[in-house]
Amino acid sequence: MENRRIAEILRSGEPDEFVAVQGWVRTKRELKGFSFLEVNDGSCLASLQVVLNEDLPDYDDILKKLNTGASVEVAGVLVGSLGKGQRIELKTDKIKVFGEADPETYPLQKKRHSFEFLRTIGHLRSRTNSFGAVFRVRNACATAIHQFFQERGFLWVHTPIITANDCEGAGELFSVTSLDLKNVPRTQTQAIDYSKDFFSKPTYLTVSGQLEAEVMAMAFTNVYTFGPTFRAENSNTSRHLAEFWMVEPEMAFCDLKGDMDLAEAFLKHIFKYVLETCQEDMEFFNQRIDNTVLATADNIINNKFERITYTEAVKLLEKADVQFEYPVNWGLDLQSEHERYLCEQLFKKPVIVSNYPAQIKAFYMRLDEDEKTVSAMDILAPKIGEIIGGSQREERLDVLERRIQAQGMKPEDLWWYLDLRRFGTVPHAGFGLGFERLVQFMTGMGNIRDVIPFPRTPESAEF
Amino acid sequence: MENRRIAEILRSGEPDEFVAVQGWVRTKRELKGFSFLEVNDGSCLASLQVVLNEDLPDYDDILKKLNTGASVEVAGVLVGSLGKGQRIELKTDKIKVFGEADPETYPLQKKRHSFEFLRTIGHLRSRTNSFGAVFRVRNACATAIHQFFQERGFLWVHTPIITANDCEGAGELFSVTSLDLKNVPRTQTQAIDYSKDFFSKPTYLTVSGQLEAEVMAMAFTNVYTFGPTFRAENSNTSRHLAEFWMVEPEMAFCDLKGDMDLAEAFLKHIFKYVLETCQEDMEFFNQRIDNTVLATADNIINNKFERITYTEAVKLLEKADVQFEYPVNWGLDLQSEHERYLCEQLFKKPVIVSNYPAQIKAFYMRLDEDEKTVSAMDILAPKIGEIIGGSQREERLDVLERRIQAQGMKPEDLWWYLDLRRFGTVPHAGFGLGFERLVQFMTGMGNIRDVIPFPRTPESAEF
Numbered sequence: 058m059e060n061r062r063i064a065e066i067l068r069s070g071e072p073d074e075f076v077a078v079q080g081w082v083r084t085k086r087e088l089k090g091f092s093f094l095e096v097n098d099g100s101c102l103a104s105l106q107v108v109l110n111e112d113l114p115d116y117d118d119i120l121k122k123l124n125t126g127a128s129v130e131v132a133g134v135l136v137g138s139l140g141k142g143q144r145i146e147l148k149t150d151k152i153k154v155f156g157e158a159d160p161e162t163y164p165l166q167k168k169r170h171s172f173e174f175l176r177t178i179g180h181l182r183s184r185t186n187s188f189g190a191v192f193r194v195r196n197a198c199a200t201a202i203h204q205f206f207q208e209r210g211f212l213w214v215h216t217p218i219i220t221a222n223d224c225e226g227a228g229e230l231f232s233v234t235s236l237d238l239k240n241v242p243r244t245q246t247q248a249i250d251y252s253k254d255f256f257s258k259p260t261y262l263t264v265s266g267q268l269e270a271e272v273m274a275m276a277f278t279n280v281y282t283f284g285p286t287f288r289a290e291n292s293n294t295s296r297h298l299a300e301f302w303m304v305e306p307e308m309a310f311c312d313l314k315g316d317m318d319l320a321e322a323f324l325k326h327i328f329k330y331v332l333e334t335c336q337e338d339m340e341f342f343n344q345r346i347d348n349t350v351l352a353t354a355d356n357i358i359n360n361k362f363e364r365i366t367y368t369e370a371v372k373l374l375e376k377a378d379v380q381f382e383y384p385v386n387w388g389l390d391l392q393s394e395h396e397r398y399l400c401e402q403l404f405k406k407p408v409i410v411s412n413y414p415a416q417i418k419a420f421y422m423r424l425d426e427d428e429k430t431v432s433a434m435d436i437l438a439p440k441i442g443e444i445i446g447g448s449q450r451e452e453r454l455d456v457l458e459r460r461i462q463a464q465g466m467k468p469e470d471l472w473w474y475l476d477l478r479r480f481g482t483v484p485h486a487g488f489g490l491g492f493e494r495l496v497q498f499m500t501g502m503g504n505i506r507d508v509i510p511f512p513r514t515p516e517s518a519e520f
Numbered sequence: 521m522e523n524r525r526i527a528e529i530l531r532s533g534e535p536d537e538f539v540a541v542q543g544w545v546r547t548k549r550e551l552k553g554f555s556f557l558e559v560n561d562g563s564c565l566a567s568l569q570v571v572l573n574e575d576l577p578d579y580d581d582i583l584k585k586l587n588t589g590a591s592v593e594v595a596g597v598l599v600g601s602l603g604k605g606q607r608i609e610l611k612t613d614k615i616k617v618f619g620e621a622d623p624e625t626y627p628l629q630k631k632r633h634s635f636e637f638l639r640t641i642g643h644l645r646s647r648t649n650s651f652g653a654v655f656r657v658r659n660a661c662a663t664a665i666h667q668f669f670q671e672r673g674f675l676w677v678h679t680p681i682i683t684a685n686d687c688e689g690a691g692e693l694f695s696v697t698s699l700d701l702k703n704v705p706r707t708q709t710q711a712i713d714y715s716k717d718f719f720s721k722p723t724y725l726t727v728s729g730q731l732e733a734e735v736m737a738m739a740f741t742n743v744y745t746f747g748p749t750f751r752a753e754n755s756n757t758s759r760h761l762a763e764f765w766m767v768e769p770e771m772a773f774c775d776l777k778g779d780m781d782l783a784e785a786f787l788k789h790i791f792k793y794v795l796e797t798c799q800e801d802m803e804f805f806n807q808r809i810d811n812t813v814l815a816t817a818d819n820i821i822n823n824k825f826e827r828i829t830y831t832e833a834v835k836l837l838e839k840a841d842v843q844f845e846y847p848v849n850w851g852l853d854l855q856s857e858h859e860r861y862l863c864e865q866l867f868k869k870p871v872i873v874s875n876y877p878a879q880i881k882a883f884y885m886r887l888d889e890d891e892k893t894v895s896a897m898d899i900l901a902p903k904i905g906e907i908i909g910g911s912q913r914e915e916r917l918d919v920l921e922r923r924i925q926a927q928g929m930k931p932e933d934l935w936w937y938l939d940l941r942r943f944g945t946v947p948h949a950g951f952g953l954g955f956e957r958l959v960q961f962m963t964g965m966g967n968i969r970d971v972i973p974f975p976r977t978p979e980s981a982e983f
Contacts, residue, residue, distance in 0.1 A: 099740030128944040156945030180936040183739035256981040276646035277562030473643040481591040482619030518719040
C-alpha cells in the first residue's frame with residue numbers, strides 16, 4: 058500500500074482501493090459508535106474525510122489525541138461517501154499519531170481567525186484554508202511565469218542581489234555591509250573606510266535587475282529575471298513590502314508595441330493557467346475573500362486590453378464627469394484615482410497607457426520623436442491599478458548620455474551600461490511585474506503581507 | 521516573412537524558405553564576389569552562416585560596418601550549404617545594421633580571451649561561445665529543477681532574504697541596514713539604537729531558507745526553495761561566492777532514506793534533462809573545457825549511488841593505500857581529499873555518506889539512536905566533492921531543545937521553530953544543493969565566478 062496525496066485521492070481514488078495518507082487533523086466529530094476526522098496534507102483545499110469505527114483498537118485513547126493540528130498517518134479502504142460535500146472517504150483500520158497539538162495551547166482552533174492575528178503566527182498560518190489557498194496559487198503563478206517564458210525560448214537569468222549601483226533612482230536603498238556597525242572604521246579624513254568592507258565599496262540591495270537583464274538580452278535576445286528586490290521605503294500600507302519578488306523580461310530587437318503585446322499575452326497566460334490548475338482555490342477566494350476575482354480573471358483573459366497614449370488619457374480624464382482629488386494636467390503623473398477611473402469606469406477592462414512625459418520617467422526609457430514623451434507603458438488593471446510597467450529602452454548612445462546627465466547622474470558610473478550602446482546596440486524593450494501585486498490581484502487578498510510567506514515591512518522581520 | 525530564432529532555423533529550416541533573423545555578427549570572411557557572415561542570436565551555440573553577394577545594394581559600404589559585434593537584421597532565402605559544418609545557410613538580399621562595433625575599441629575580437637580577462641568585461645562576456653553555453657546550461661539546470669519538483673507536487677516557496685535570525689551558524693553574515701553608516705545612532709548607553717533602523721532590530725542576509733522551508737513543509741508536506749543565499753566569508757577561491765543560489769527541498773513524513781532517494785533521483789533528472797536539451801553546448805564543454813563532463817554525466821545518470829555510513833567511510837579511509845595530508849579519525853569531518861578518494865578512486869561514482877558524528881553537524885539534524893551520530897547525509901561526486909548536503913530533521917521537542925542549548929544557542933530565539941515540534945510534529949527531512957556548484961560540475965568550468973552572470977566575491981561587486 059502506497060502513501061498518496063489527498064488531492065490525488067479526491068480526484069481519482071476509487072471505492073475498494075486500499076490507501077494510506079499522512080497529514081494534519083483539521084477537525085474531529087465524535088458520534089455514537091464512530092468518529093469523523095478531516096485530514097489535510099496541503100495538496101489541496103479540501104480535506105479527506107476519515108471514518109474511525111469504535112472497534113478500532115485503543116479507540117478511546119487515540120481519539121483523545123486527535124485534536125485539531127495533530128499529525129497522523131491513516132490507512133484503510135476508500136468507500137463512496139454518503140455525506141454531502143465529498144465523493145469518497147476513507148474507512149480506516151490503522152491510525153498512527155505522530156505529534157499531538159494541545160487544544161489548550163495550539164493557536165489555530167476551529168474558529169475563524171483574523172488575518173491580523175494570523176500574521177503574528179506566520180509559522181502556523183499556512184495551515185489554514187485561506188493561506189493554504191494563497192500559497193498554492195502563488196506557486197501556480199510562479200510556474201505559469203516560467204512556463205510562459207521557457208516555451209518562448211527566454212532564458213531565466215539571475216541578476217545580482219548585492220549591487221554597487223545606487224543610481225537607479227527607484228526609492229531608498231538598504232545598505233549591505235560586513236563592517237562592525239558599533240565601530241565603523243574611518244579614514245584619516247573621517248570618511249567611512251570602505252577598504253575594510255567586504256566589497257571595498259558601498260553596496261546595496263538591488264531595486265531592479267533590469268540594467269543587468271539588458272546586458273544578458275544583448276547576448277541571448279530574450280531573457281527574464283525572477284528574483285527578490287528591495288525598497289527601504291517607510292511605507293506602512295497594504296500594498297508595500299520592503300522585500301518582494303519581481304519578474305523582468307527583456308527583449309532585444311523589440312519595440313514598444315512588441316513589449317505591450319508580450320505583456321498582454323503574459324498576463325492572460327498566467328490567469329488562464331491558475332484558473333485551470335487551481336480551480337478549487339480560486340472558487341474559495343471568490344466565495345470567501347472577494348466575490349469579483351473570477352469575473353476579473355475572466356475579464357483579463359477574454360478582453361483585448363485597451364491601448365491609449367498618456368496624452369489621450371489626460372484628455373479623457375479632463376472630460377470625465379468625476380471630481381478627482383488631484384487635478385489632471387498634462388505633465389503630471391497619473392494618480393491611482395485616475396488609473397482606476399480609466400480601467401474600472403471608462404473601459405471596464407485592462408488599459409495600457411503609453412508614451413508618458415519624459416520628465417516623469419526614468420532615464421533609460423526611449424525618447425520619442427517629439428522629444429516630449431518616452432516609449433513607456435503601464436498596464437492598469439481594474440481594482441489594483443498599475444500591475445505592469447515597461448518601456449522601450451533608449452538604444453542611442455548620445456541620447457542616453459544626455460538623459461543620464463539631465464537627471465543629475467554621471468555617465469561614467471554607468472560605463473558598462475553605455476557600452477551596450479557602443480557595441481552592437483539594438484532596439485530593445487522590457488517590463489516589470491511585481492509578483493506579490495499579481496498574487497494579490499489574483500486572489501483578492503486585501504493586504505500584500507498575506508500573499509508572501511514571511512513579509513518584511515517597517516519594524517517587522519519576524520521568523 | 522516572420523522573424524525566427526537561429527536555433528530553430530538550424531534545426532528545422534528548409535531550403536527555399538524565406539526568413540529574417542536578428543543577431544550579432546561573430547565573424548566576417550570576405551571572398552571574391554561575395555562574403556560570409558556568422559550571425560549569432562544567443563539561442564544556440566552555432567551561428568547562422570549568411571551569404572552576401574556583391575550585387576547587394578551598397579555592398580561595400582555595408583560590408584565595412586559588419587565587424588565582429590555589430591547588430592543586424594538579415595532577410596533572404598535558405599539554401600542548402602555546400603560548406604562543412606552547417607546543413608543550411610541564408611542567402612540574403614536585405615541587410616540592416618542596427619549598431620556597429622568599432623574593431624579598434626570593441627574588446628571581444630575573434631581571438632581567444634582568457635576567462636580572467638573576460639571577468640573584467642562581465643557585461644560583454646555572454647557574447648562569447650563559452651559563456652553563451654554556460655548560461656544556456658544554467659537556465660536548463662534551473663528549468664530541470666522546477667520541473668522535477670512541480671511534477672511531484674512540491675510547492676516553490678519564497679523564504680525571506682532579509683532575516684533577523686543570526687543563529688544558523690553557517691558562516692559570517694552580511695548586515696542589512698537603513699542606518700546612516702557615517703553616523704550610526706546610539707542609545708544613552710552607547711549601544712546601537714536599532715529603534716531607528718528599518719526593522720527596529722539587527723538584520724542580516726539569509727544563509728539558508730531551510731528553517732522557514734520547514735514551516736511551509738508542515739502545511740504543504742512537500743516544498744522547495746530556490747533563491748539567493750549569502751556568506752560574508754573572506755574566501756578568495758575558485759569555489760566560493762558571497763552571493764549564490766541554493767535549492768532546498770523539505771519533505772514532511774520523510775526519513776533519511778527517503779531524503780537520499782529523492783536527492784539521487786533529483787541529480788539524475790537534472791543531468792538527463794540537460795543532456796537532452798543542451799546537447800550541442802555539452803559537447804562544446806567536453807571538447808573545449810573539460811573532456812570528462814560527458815562521462816561524468818553518464819556516470820551520474822547510469823549508476824546507483826553508493827551508500828555508506830560515515831563510520832564505514834572512516835574504516836575504508838583508514839584501510840586506504842593512500843597518504844592523506846590530514847589523518848582520518850572518527851569524529852573529525854571528512855576533508856576534500858577523503859571525499860575525492862571515496863568517489864573518484866574507490867567507488868568511481870557518486871557516494872552518499874550518512875550518519876555523521878553529532879558534534880560536527882548542525883543542531884537541527886536528527887540524533888540517531890546511539891546518540892553519537894545524526895541522520896545527516898552528504899552526496900559526494902567525482903571531481904567536485906560535496907554537491908548535496910541534507911538530513912532528517914530533529915522532530916522531538918526535548919531532544920531539539922537539548923541540542924540547541926548544547927551548541928550555545930537560546931531555545932527562546934527559535935520559539936517559532938520549536939512550535940513546529942509542539943504542534944503536530946512529524947518526521948521530516950530535506951537537503952540543500954548549491955546551484956552554482958551544480959553548474960560548475962555540469963559544465964566543467966574551473967572557476968565558480970564563471971557560472972553566474974555577475975559574481976560577488978571579496979572586493980568585487982561589479983556591474
